[in-house]
Amino acid sequence: MDTYDLIVIGAGPVGENVADRAVQSGLTAVIVESELVGGECSYWACMPSKGLLRPAAALRAARDIDGARQAVTGPIDPAGAFRRRDVLTHDWSDDGQVEWLRSAGIDLVRGQGRITGEREVTVTPPESPARTLRARHAVAVCTGTRAAVPDIPGLRDAHPWTSREATSAHEVPASLAIIGGGVVACEMATAYAGLGSRITMIVRSGLLGRVEPFAQDAVREALVQAGVDIRTGNTASVRRETDGAVVLTLDDGSTVRASEVLVATGRAPRTDDIGLDAAGCAPGDWLDVDDTMRVVGSDWLYAVGDVNHRALLTHQGKYQARAAGDVIAARATGATVDAAPWGRHAATADHDAVPQVVFTEPEIAAVGMTEAEARATGRDIRVLDNDLSGIAGAAAYADHYRGRARAVVDQKRGVLLGATFVGPDVGELLHAATIAVVGEVPLSRLWHAVPAYPTISEVWLRWLEQAGRATA
Known part of the structure; x- marks a missing residue:
């Protein structure tokens, strides 16, 4: 037919x-x-990238617990990580x-x-x-x-990786230069640093420009601690040398030499x-x-x-x-x-209630408006910040849990406009915030949505206590 x-x-x-x-x-x-x-998500984006990111996250979780860290006797096995990724992509069948x-x-x-x-x-x-x-x-x-490939002299001739090559590779490059500072760039830097590659990121300005500044700072700090060299500036030219290495010249005249270059500058x-x-x-x-x-x-x-x-x-x-x-x-x-x-x-x-998780270390989970976006609308807002490490559920989760959560509240209407979580595995906290934002649930009703103890979801109670029972 x-x-x-x-x-x-x-x-x-x-x-x-x-x-x-x-x-x-x-x-x-x-x-x-x-x-x-x-499509892209199944074979070259969402699924394989998360498959490559998960081993480092699991290893971190084990090392964060006394009694478990003693059982960790070695680094990540890249071959095993790639095998698991291949299972998730069904070997591209x-x-x-x-x-x-x-x-x-x-x-x-x-x-x-x-x-x-x-x-x-x-x-x-x-x-x-x-x-x-x-x-x-x-x-x-x-x-x-x-993947969008920018018009940088020599870049196309150097046969760069895009997200497709990064998520479908079967070998870990000794060194990887990443052009870009968005979600793909940060996730692949996290994944390949965990797999043992030496990473250099060339970032025009900052990392993850559309999330709360404290979330950007947390990811930058974690990447630096993982050994990632973050350079700020523009890439002036790229060339692939006869030995196979890629040399990137930056606009300040400095150079970066790497086994491969990944372009992650947008779509x-x-x-x-x-x-x-x-x-x-x-x-x-x-x-x-x-x-x-x-x-x-x-x-x-x-x-x-x-x-x-x-x-x-x-x-x-x-x-x-x-x-x-x-x-x-x-x-x-x-x-x-x-x-x-x-x-x-x-x-x-799609207008103002979009949830997203960035699967870096630490994770970022956000929905709705940031503080800056909400203030730009002229609303009367209140920002509620909470250090997640002070919650009992965080203490039970890891020996040294580090995380932060922010709620942006419309004071006039008494509803949540946005929420951002930063910390290990905070992606699982996001849907409750998405329901609150999309459903425009009044804070006065959220007092009756009681979070279970001891879980990190108790952050909701902390937010409500900050807002005040009378205000809610």
């Missing part, structure tokens, strides 16, 4: 969820994929994901998909004739992003070769969408996930996908579209 209700370009977790929601609502759907079903598509009633067409007309996608398989698919109702672009949309001009959009651009994920100016084209540049996170992309799949089905059947802020057809949490 070459005609479907919905055509999805891109079989990552976002595309899978768009198609699945539409099919569950009674539509027919096909996914077009040029690489592996499961998408057989299981393909079977899931089949069980969900979603068709798959492999090849490069390009929009060639209104509600029309032509697929060019690797070794087969082109095939034209037509959609009765919608085409959803879920092609995600690729670019994968929209340059999908026929966007046939839909009235500019190839290579991010796609502007409304809260139902429909491309502005179109009544049939949707852009879901990273490609719309709203929140470049897998969980946010899947959240968008659920809204998009439901709204496509609703519009196809003539049902009422509930696109109000709290409606199931709107992805409004």
Whole structure:
């Protein structure tokens, strides 16, 4: 069959969820994929990177406990870490994901998909004739992003690593230079330092620019303690020498020599070769969408996930996908579209309630607004800071627990605008804060959400005590 209700370009977790929601609502759907079903997150991003980060975190946890640290007799085994990573990526086989598509009633067409007309996608398989698919109702672009490689003299000729090479490598380079200071840069510095590589980071200004300053400071301190050399400035040029080493010259004239160089300076949309001009959009651009994920100016084209540049996170992309799949089905059947802020057809949490975990040592977990972002809105806010090491649950967790938590409160409304946690394994604390922010739960009600003792979640009680019972 070459005609479907919905055509999805891109079989990552976002595309899978768009198609699945539409099919569950009674539509027919096909996914077009040029690489592996499961996408970037499954094979080159979320899963393999966390697989590489986990051994160092587990080793740290053991060394933080008297009685356990005595059992640690050696360093991380890189070969074992890579084996575990390969298990998480299923050795880069998408057989299981393909079977899931089949069980969900979603068709798959492999090849490069390009929009060639209104509600029309032509697929060019690797070794087969082109095939034209037509959609009765919608085409959803879920092609995600690729690593952006800056225009630094000599960089491309040096064949740098991007996040893909970093997460799929099978050997630890003796030394690794990392250009960038964002999430990918900091996580890969953490992972490869733990695996035994000598790391140099070239950072234009600071690390992790969109998180609270105290969180940035904690990660910087931990990286330096792990032996990472952090240089501030710009990379002026790069060259690969005959012995295979990479030499980076910085704008201050100093040089960095490393076995490999990793570029982690941001992401670019994968929209340059999908026929966007046939839909009235500019190839290579991010796609502007409304809260139902429909491309502005179109009544049939949707852009879901990273490609719309709203929140470049897998969980946010899947959240968008659920809204998009439901709204496509609703519009196809003539049902009422509930696109109000709290409606199931709107992805409004992308605006000011985005949760994210940075899996460095220590972890950073944050949702909603930072203090600076909240103050910029003109709200009357109060900042509640707490040293997590003073909580009984932290003492039970580790001998020398170090961590900090901040809540940003809207004083007028008595609700939480944002929260940031820094410390070992604080990612598991985040969802409670996300519920409080998204649900706009009054602090007066949170007094009745009693945290269990002794857990680090008692930070909620400390925050409420700081806010004061009368204020809450």
